[in-house]
Amino acid sequence: MNNVLPHSLFTSFDIDLFRSGKHFQLYEKFGSHLLEVDGVKGGYFSVWAPAAKSVSVVGDFNYWVQGEHLLNVRWDGSGIWEGFIPGIENGAKYKYKIQSNVNGLVTEKADPFARYCELPPNTASVVWDLKYKWKDSGYMKTRADKNALDRPYSVYEVHLGSWKRKVEENRFLTYIEMAEELVAYVRETGFTHVEFMPVMEYPYDPSWGYQLVGYFAPTSRFGKPQDFMFLVDKFHEAGIGVILDWVPSHFPSDAHGLGFFDGSHLYEHPDIRKGYHPDWKSLVFNYGRNEVRSFLISNAMFWLQHYHVDGLRVDAVASMLYLDYSRNDGEWEPNIFGGRENLDSISFLKDFNEAVYANFDGVQTIAEESTSFPMVSRPTYVGGLGFGMKWMMGWMHDTLEYFKKEPIYRSYHQNDITFSMTYAFTENFMLPLSHDEVVYGKRSIFGRMPGDEWQRFANLRLLYSYMFTHPGSKLLFMGDEFGQSEEWKFDGSLDWHLLQYDFHNGIKKTVTALNKLYTSQPALFEKQFSQDGFEWIDYSDNQNCVISFIRKGNNPKDDLLVICNFTPVVREEYRIGLPSKSKLTEIFNSDHPDFGGSGVSNPKAVKAETKPWNGREYSAVVCLSPLGVSVFKIG
CATH class of the missing domain: 2.60.40.1180 (Golgi alpha-mannosidase II)
Structure with missing residues (x-):
């Protein structure tokens, strides 16, 4: 028996925007939403799976049984499956069981739009209400001035899992604990902004968070979504901006993730020369597919809107710009003009930046881009990619090369x-x-410095x-700010004991x-x-x-x-x-x-x-x- 009632949050205008790659608030439509329909409380579910023959919602509310709650496919050919399940409550765990119409393959997938996920290694999505009473209205009114290009912008980059740990319990700090300790530390040292390495849910700790599965969910390793909101709120109370690392360049092939989602190449490019990243053994988004563009830009907008973040640092932009990135001859195909530029990706990045700056005041997008691609941080209306800033990788490389040399040799390398x-x-x-x-x-940065002890610290200063x-x-x-001696380890804590010296x-x-x-x-x-x-x-x-x-x-x-x-x-x-x-x-x-x-x-x-x-x-x-x-x- 199918206990799913026909219901939709989508209008025909939503569908048109989604198909044209211009719907940037898909999180208000897709995923799970707690609703009341005709006096009945429950959960609305919707998922994009155009190659599916059937889609079931399985979860702890139906003993994970396929077919108990079958979604209904929309009549308009959009490939969207949806429906309302009575009795669903906040905290319910679920996945989508998808039978492919292409090859009969059955996949069991986490919700691409889930707002909360089970603690890894568990992989279920969690129905979650994002209600939160923000207290940062004063900061938000002034952040356009704080984040302007003619204002100081000094960023402290943090990996939340290894900044500091509770040694006696061998555990992470929670978002709530970081709201006290990390905020106080960043304020004490005077940084204007903090940047978090990816907080979106990821299955594999050694990836440092750069292999995302839950694009709309802050990782449950450190607490609940509202706990992360509280952390951002506390940074804003201290006058400190929050930047998130964002990864639209690739995603892992984990069975519950986006890869081969409905038995077809839905999110990834079907051509392995464009859809597979050889460096990271991961899948690459199909930037030429409008629905995928809507998904990614909606994701960026989600963090800016629901989590009040002040900027997005976009990871691995160079890998997105070039078709031959990390590929040998014969492993890539030129664009229609015979060049090596990925025209779909370039177009996507321009759309992303235009959408961000048009919809949010006082935010910045920052490109981690290591090549000489022109006008990365110039507006799109003059032919640029539209980023606010770009990492100066050449400065970093040349400077570290210079500083590792003994001073007696530096005159030859001015x-x-x-x-x-x-x-x-x-x-x-x-x-x-x-x-x-x-x-x-x-x-470590300190570890590169030459000379005796005094000279090494003097060189670092x-x-x-x-x-x-x-x-x-x-x-x-x-860790760089106090001369961490050893290389960074993602599975430990910084060497805070060094501050006694x-x-x-x-x-x-x-x-x-x-x-x-x-x-x-x-x-x-x-x-x-x-x-x-x-x-x-x-x-x-x-x-x-x-x-x-x-x-x-x-x-x-x-x-x-x-x-x-x-x-x-x-x-x-x-x-x-x-x-x-x-x-x-x-x-x-x-x-x-x-x-x-x-x-x-x-x-x-x-x-x-x-x-x-x-x-x-x-x-x-x-x-x-x-x-x-x-x-x-x-x-």
């Missing part, structure tokens, strides 16, 4: 540390030192100070001071993506391994002079050219004793004199600390 400025303003760049740089034998004074927004992976605590103090410098000095953020905000003083002093430049804001009175000394040699009388006859007041020095430094500084203001230097009419003599960065206010 170009590594200055080359980024030749293209720094071609995109809105974010400077990342991310989780990818502290795994797979690369060592130098690196971060150079990073925070370089144009662009910033991202630092958890002065040098490690000094790194934390340095990062905190740099965040304060970055957020308080307009010259470091007002024009961080504009050539107008930067001027070289000297990039050619490779003999001394010194570079110097000016950072500029809207008001010339805010201008800053930055001098970086990449050797352990104190330069007591270093002459520097200046654009005006001004005085220099040192406002930051990475060699400060509080940070673990030697205390070499410029305690008194330094006056410029009329003596030409560095091609400028005026100059001044300053003292450069060893392996240090000095920041001066020009006034």
Whole structure:
């Protein structure tokens, strides 16, 4: 007996939008929804399965018996199966049992639109009401200013499962516990934003969350959906923005996931040259299928709407842009113009960005993109992909290569540390030192630093100070802010005990001071993506391994002079050219004793004199600390 009543949340307009790839709120229609129909309370279920012969809802309410609750296929050829089951309550577990019309195959699938999932390794979806009383109205009214491109944007990247653990119980922190501990820590260290590696439900811990199954469900590892809302709410209460890693590039082939969903290639591209990712052994979305585009863009909108997130960092964009990404000759097919660009994916990314920025004020999309693909962070109306920012992978690679060299050899590699400025303003760049740089034998960021103990910590302070004074927004992976010694391990906790040691605590103090410098000095953020905000003083002093430049804001009175000394040699009388006859007041020095430094500084203001230097009419003599960065206010 079929105990499913005919019912629909879809209008004909919904169906038209879905089919055209323009329905961006599918989460209001698909999935499970608690409703009252003709005075009867229960659950409405709907799923897209056009190749299905029959679809049953199986769950703990019918002993997982196929055929007890058969959904009804819509008459309009949309491939949507739906129906209302009386008596369904919040917390009911369920899946879809799908018999394929193509090959008779029977699949048992989690709901692609489930708002909550069983704790892995269990795989059922859970009927869940997302009611929550938000308390962040004040923050939401002002976030457009907080998240603007001319505001400070300093990101603390976090893997929720390994930031900190309850050692005595060997368990994760919950969302509720993180709302107290993590929020307080990010506020203490001064970051403006936190970025979570994927929180959407995933089956396999070693994937770090990048192999998603529950695209609409925060992982149950740390609590319930409302608990995650509470965590976001608490970050907003502290004035901190929340960015989520989002993975529209690929998905795993787990039996309960999206792959071969209704016995056909529904979500993945049917051509293995476009539908399979050789690096991650995963499936690739079919970006040319309108219904799939609607699914993905709806997913992005869901997190922005229901979870109040402030940005989406889009993972592996490079793999989406190119048909030959990680493929050998003969393993890919050129596009209709004979090129290697994935035209469907490019079109999808433009649609995604247009939808996000048109519907939400004060949010940003950020591309993790490692190639020279043009105009990633330029508006679509001028031919760009439409992202707000792009990771500056070239800066990251060149800088880490430079810093791992002993200072005695750095004079031969000055170009590594200055080359980024030749293209720094071609995109809105974010400077990342991310989780990818502290795994797979690369060592921790601290582990790359050369020299004796003092020099290694001085080099790390130098690196971060150079990073925070370089144009662009910033991202630092958890643990880097106190000089984590070992590589990151996803199944453990950060080495918090290191903070008992002065040098490690000094790194934390340095990062905190740099965040304060970055957020308080307009010259470091007002024009961080504009050539107008930067001027070289000297990039050619490779003999001394010194570079110097000016950072500029809207008001010339805010201008800053930055001098970086990449050797352990104190330069007591270093002459520097200046654009005006001004005085220099040192406002930051990475060699400060509080940070673990030697205390070499410029305690008194330094006056410029009329003596030409560095091609400028005026100059001044300053003292450069060893392996240090000095920041001066020009006034």
